Amino acid sequence: AQTVTQSQPEMSVQEAETVTLSCTYDTSESDYYLFWYKQPPSRQMILVIRQEAYKQQNATENRFSVNFQKAAKSFSLKISDSQLGDAAMYFCALTNSNSGYALNFGKGTSLLVTP
């Protein structure tokens, strides 16, 4: 069974500062994919960033980047130059072919951005 753990139920960051959200996971598969999804108050699920396990290079999307530590099974999300619009629930998720490509989600981290 695959598991995804987000140990920070809530985080807070000041506007323009940097924040890191933690995620650890467990899987016996060697080929898998990791994601961070953002869920703003509208409840829409928005893909933030994606990482293939076979790639050593950390994924980056504008102000969002990940620190993928495969041996440690860690997949943290760094948000640089935080903006008020970044306030949302963030979910870490894992998928692979042997799980029927189901997304296994963590329980989420609520990010508050203060002016």
Add this chain to the structure above:
Amino acid sequence: EAQVTQNPRYLITVTGKKLTVTCSQNMNHEYMSWYRQDPGLGLRQIYYSMNVEATDKGDVPEGYKVSRKEKRNFPLILESPSPNQTSLYFCASRARSGTGGSEGKNIQYFGAGTRLSVL
């Protein structure tokens, strides 16, 4: 515009009254799935479908049914809803692995969600 459309967005019903939540995608995706989101639990998969006429149970299938008669549609059916099915429901779709280019691989696109309350 590429999208996954769920209807209705909000629904209040009573215990035992059959209901269907529709889901449609216009991206010609083979894979579709349903998730429910509950506070403190994240999202959990209910059912998924790898292609037309191919459905399978996810982690929490009890009390739900699905069908996949057409590629674009994947309705979620609650034959006899109960209060413990009060939740936020998401439909998602994904291109078949290996298609859509490396950038589109294994990305699931979500609908806007359906907030269901069963009284």
